[in-house]
Amino acid sequence: MQSNIQVADVDMPQWVRTRTAEEFVYLMRAALECDFVSLNLNEWIDLTFGEKQYGKKAEDSFNLYHHLSYEQNFNLKQLKSTQSDEIQSRIAQIQYFGQTPSQMFDKQHEKRKKNKYMYVRRKPLIKYKHCVYYDQKNAQKAKEIIAIYFFQEKKVYLLTQDFELQSIDLKETLKYICCTNGRFQNSKSLKKFNNIQTQFNSHNLFSFIQQSADHFFDNVDSQYHVNLNDSQDTDLYFVIGGFLEGEFEFYNLTQQKSGQKVTHHKKYITCLKYHAYQKLLVVGSIDSIVSVWRLKFKNKEMENLKEPEFQIMAHKNSITCLDIHDIYILSVDLNQTAYLHTISGETIHQIQLSTEFYISQCIIHPAQFLIFKTKKTVLNVYTFNASCYINNYDLNMENTYNMYFFTPFSTIFFIASEDSDQVIVQDLFEIKHNQQNYRPMDTLRSSVLINSLKPEKSERIQQDVGVKEPALVDNHVSCFCFCFNDYKLDSSVNYQFYYQIFCSTNGQIYWLQDENQKKEPILQYEFGNMGLGSKFQI
Numbered sequence: 001m002q003s004n005i006q007v008a009d010v011d012m013p014q015w016v017r018t019r020t021a022e023e024f025v026y027l028m029r030a031a032l033e034c035d036f037v038s039l040n041l042n043e044w045i046d047l048t049f050g051e052k053q054y055g056k057k058a059e060d061s062f063n064l065y066h067h068l069s070y071e072q073n074f075n076l077k078q079l080k081s082t083q084s085d086e087i088q089s090r091i092a093q094i095q096y097f098g099q100t101p102s103q104m105f106d107k108q109h110e111k112r113k114k115n116k117y118m119y120v121r122r123k124p125l126i127k128y129k130h131c132v133y134y135d136q137k138n139a140q141k142a143k144e145i146i147a148i149y150f151f152q153e154k155k156v157y158l159l160t161q162d163f164e165l166q167s168i169d170l171k172e173t174l175k176y177i178c179c180t181n182g183r184f185q186n187s188k189s190l191k192k193f194n195n196i197q198t199q200f201n202s203h204n205l206f207s208f209i210q211q212s213a214d215h216f217f218d219n220v221d222s223q224y225h226v227n228l229n230d231s232q233d234t235d236l237y238f239v240i241g242g243f244l245e246g247e248f249e250f251y252n253l254t255q256q257k258s259g260q261k262v263t264h265h266k267k268y269i270t271c272l273k274y275h276a277y278q279k280l281l282v283v284g285s286i287d288s289i290v291s292v293w294r295l296k297f298k299n300k301e302m303e304n305l306k307e308p309e310f311q312i313m314a315h316k317n318s319i320t321c322l323d324i325h326d327i328y329i330l331s332v333d334l335n336q337t338a339y340l341h342t343i344s345g346e347t348i349h350q351i352q353l354s355t356e357f358y359i360s361q362c363i364i365h366p367a368q369f370l371i372f373k374t375k376k377t378v379l380n381v382y383t384f385n386a387s388c389y390i391n392n393y394d395l396n397m398e399n400t401y402n403m404y405f406f407t408p409f410s411t412i413f414f415i416a417s418e419d420s421d422q423v424i425v426q427d428l429f430e431i432k433h434n435q436q437n438y439r440p441m442d443t444l445r446s447s448v449l450i451n452s453l454k455p456e457k458s459e460r461i462q463q464d465v466g467v468k469e470p471a472l473v474d475n476h477v478s479c480f481c482f483c484f485n486d487y488k489l490d491s492s493v494n495y496q497f498y499y500q501i502f503c504s505t506n507g508q509i510y511w512l513q514d515e516n517q518k519k520e521p522i523l524q525y526e527f528g529n530m531g532l533g534s535k536f537q538i
Contacts, residue, residue, distance in 0.1 A: 050108070070099075157208070204360075248272060271322050280292055312331065340386070
């Protein structure tokens with residue numbers, strides 16, 4: 001450090017498989033969110049900023065420093081101007097040895113109440129549990145479900161491929177699912193949206209809107225990660241675009257009534273996304289314009305929209321997909337040009353992608369990644385600094401639906417094929433490692449054939465009279481939903497999160513159990529090959 005030699009490179013530890021700073025930072029963030037840190041963070045706060053920083057409790061905790069490092073013992077104004085040597089010595093003390101932070105708390109700090117297990121780095125070991133929803137009357141004419149949204153534990157909302165909104169009332173909570181007609185029940189049709197244009201990705205045309213952001217993890221509203229909470233007392237809305245005249249329409253799911261139709265774009269809308277914390281709705285159109293709307297609520301009612309907060313006019317072609325983060329907006333057009341803006345409309349980066357097919361999905365990932373996926377499942381990943389991290393990596397699938405990440409902060413993701421029952425489960429850092437070593441995607445280690453998962457018999461299944469448990473059909477999985485809930489570890493205030501995975505195929509909804517979720521989620525993992533039963537260590 002004292003040789004004045006400039007250090008150009010830093011070697012990463014062996015446990016950072018990609019040897020990249022991005023994975024190293026991600027692992028450090030994951031470690032800071034682990035159980036041990038979460039349950040002991042209050043002790044560090046007490047020592048550094050709290051009651052054990054100064055005085056008798058600091059002495060008992062062996063936490064005392066030089067007396068001049070404390071701000072209450074260091075006051076230059078009390079020194080006379082003639083004591084210049086003393087003043088300089090005290091300034092030197094600060095420069096070379098630092099100061100103790102200001103004491104902010106005089107009482108013991110509370111323990112962290114919830115550990116959300118969001119930085120899960122292991123692949124799930126999926127096991128079929130049972131069917132949650134099965135429409136017996138229309139089994140042969142079942143409509144593909146493109147969205148599942150759980151709300152307040154006992155309510156499930158569905159959107160079918162022909163854009164019909166449906167609802168299901170569960171008899172019990174997700175911990176003990178049992179529907180009214182044996183295990184299954186028919187859904188209730190709420191509204192059918194007609195004349196929807198789906199030139200690009202139909203999964204990007206709609207968004208669920210929660211009035212409150214209190215139930216999302218660190219303000220991340222991903223649409224397919226649902227934090228269930230019985231205390232939710234706000235209304236749930238739905239918004240959809242794609243109409244020929246360029247409008248987008250709201251629907252109040254809680255009150256089951258139609259809302260405002262907003263016409264602003266000259267041509268039909270191709271994608272939209274809502275962010276609950278910022279209360280911003282971002283809308284992309286075939287007219288190459290991205291409009292940003294701020295939603296306002298009064299007495300649980302959504303106020304009518306008049307004009308967008310601002311518009312993004314940088315694109316020269318139709319918008320194919322977009323995403324919104326708590327501070328960023330990402331949009332991509334048909335020319336494969338991506339723009340990263342702040343939520344106030346300032347341009348940060350322009351990224352020119354080069355793929356054979358248009359970008360059907362883009363994601364702003366909390367791990368500081370910008371992710372771009374084509375319809376043919378070629379991935380490009382860039383950092384927030386617009387440097388390429390993964391370049392044109394082919395997952396070897398023909399036509400696919402959207403990527404679904406295991407948790408809001410996990411780098412493990414699911415991709416389902418439109419043409420077969422194959423579901424890819426992969427890790428962004430594993431893909432980076434494969435690309436560094438010139439290895440193609442190993443589908444045998446990372447895929448599952450959904451129809452190979454068979455239901456297990458259980459007492460609850462045997463109690464269902466008159467209804468046969470359907471096997472998973474030979475068809476593709478169209479969407480996923482990940483539900484999270486918390487429970488107390490013990491009589492203290494410590495919590496743990498459990499999560500459940502739901503998927504839809506051929507108009508049915510299946511509950512899949514992750515057999516690994518009770519294992520430690522940080523740093524050491526067992527990677528499961530879903531469905532094939534084998535395990536291997538990476």
